[in-house]
Amino acid sequence: MDEMVLLTQEWLNETYKGKSGYNSIEENGKTGWKTMYALTRALQLELGITQTSDSFGPTTLRKLKELGPISTSTNSKKNIVKIIQGALYCKGYGPGGLTGTFGQGTKEAIAEMQLHMGLSKTDGVVTPKVFKALLNMDSYILLNGASEKVRSIQQWLNNKYYNRENFYFMPCDGLYSRDTQKSLVYAIQYEEGLSDSIANGNFGPTTQRLIPVLRIGETDEKNSFIHLFQAALIFNGYNVPFDGVYSESVRSKVKAFQSFAKLQQSGTADFQTWASLLVSTGDPNRKGVACDSITQITSDRAESLKRAGYKIVGRYLTNAPGSTLNKKIQPGELETILKSGLNVFPIYQTYGGATNYFNKEQGKKDAFAAYKAAKEYGFKNNTVIYFAVDYDAYGNDLNNNIIPHFEGINEIMNGFLGSTYKIGIYAPRNVCTIVSKKGLAFASFVSGMSTGFSGNLGYPLPYNWAFDQISTITVGNGSGMIEIDNDICSGLDNGVNTINIVPSENKKFFDQIDVLYETAEKYAQMQSDLNNGVKKTQLANELVAQYLRKDDYKGWKWVPTAGQIDPIYREWAVKR
Secondary structure, three states: OOHHHHHHHHHHHHHHOOOOOOOOOOOOOOOOHHHHHHHHHHHHHHOOOOOOOOOOOHHHHHHHHHHOOEOOOOOOOHHHHHHHHHHHHHHOOOOOOOOOOOOHHHHHHHHHHHHHOOOOOOOOOEOHHHHHHHOOOOOOOOOOOOOHHHHHHHHHHHHHHOOOOOOOOOOOOOOOOHHHHHHHHHHHHHHHOOOOOOOOOOOOHHHHHHOOOEOOOOEOOOOOHHHHHHHHHHHOOOOOOOOOEOOHHHHHHHHHHHHHOOOOOOOOEOHHHHHHHHOOOOOOOOOOOEEEOOOOOOHHHHHHHHHOOOOEEEEEOOOOOOOOOOOEOOOOHHHHHHHOOOEEEEEEOOOOOOHHHOOHHHHHHHHHHHHHHHHHHOOOOOOEEEEEOOOOOOOHHHHHHHHHHHHHHHHHHHHHOOOOOEEEEEEOHHHHHHHHHOOOOOEEEEOOOOOOOOOOOOOOOOOOEEEEEEEEEEEOOHHHOEEEEEEEEOOOOOOEOOOOOOOOOOHHHHHHHHHHHHHHHHHHHHHHHHOOOOOHHHHHHHHHHHHHOOOOOOOHHHHHHHOOOOHHHHHHHHHO
């Protein structure tokens, strides 16, 4: 517990409790989002905003701009200064008390935070953007296990671009995150010459069109594109200098990344390389050799896929309970796929689209269900089954739901069932990485199309990625037309090209029918001249039916509808 954080919480409740737009908070001396939200609402009330919100939005920013900078010499409204001081304590800075006076201690605390944010101008003045940076849980100091190099880039970006209208201070904690990635795209847009009214932090068509190609020997002179490209490489885990020089060492790392992401290994910073560094789809127009689909693969569709260059197709093991969508592998479909020369990989998903689905017990159930279905379809041992996390799981969801779920899958699949099948995960990048690093998944099938997911934005490709789902397209025409998800394949898992022949549940019965028919056919051959030319096949079929009804469907009542049972054949068949 922090005494000054507790004092801040007590002051907030005492000052604003009962006022419309303020929500009282627990007084526990612990910094957290609820305290930051309370400080934000208190500020909004002081600025005359009646429709308060937890969010520090455009109205709050506009009102602060109207108020002007806050410092030792200006705008010393007592409660607003206390909000600043309380926020400083929550961020780990000491302003010298919750006094309501913007004195030297408050100025020095703000200046220290500005230094940590990377600003060259550390004047201790609270501008609207600095105030916004105060009222969140972002850290401006290096976190344990984080990268000093990443932090230095975060600071560089803050200092270089904070004067642009929509560029807000990002964390300087040494962690590549959603905010850092978005800030990087803003910086690229500014270097491309986009105005403040157009730049939006999204890697859209205009940004893509203006992205430059960078080559060995080039340096940053009139712009900072090489710095930004180097930053993107560093954020993705490639250790290059951050110096604005496209050197041989940079080119070498670019080729390594291109190899990992299955791009052409040119060593050049071309569009596809930029795209793969910045967004989870990369260039969505890339053509993969793998795909997945909810639609049955017929022979015509298989031919369409092959003509389009596909070699591997993912199909679902089961349908979702209560759903009318028939997405599972159909009888004879695997044989059709494999006969056409395509490989196949299995996906298990009944729902998986919300947090409450995932827990350890459900994971165990899913493992049993996936195992049963895979065995019934004939998938051989060591086939990878991909279990789906089909939503934007983040934060507490991972530790409380997703990881226990995959622990349950592993407990059954790798324990009780004896490691028959390998466990894969279908999920956003970060979820795949966390689950895999826990040793709970062999391979990752990345839901890369969801570019806005928290688990994709600001996270590199998982080290064990097998498939990367980047676009939905339609191939073929007529009876061969099929909608698929287009997947890039790393080569870690190429699916399977053979399956076990699965005995039918009625095999014993069908074997008996085969024997009966063979016997009936021989008998019919001997009797054909005595039966008015009745064809041998028709007679054989009738004889089999007679034999099957001999014990229960006999007697004079059955003669009008089913005919007489041939007693000679019956005895002849019984002997055989």
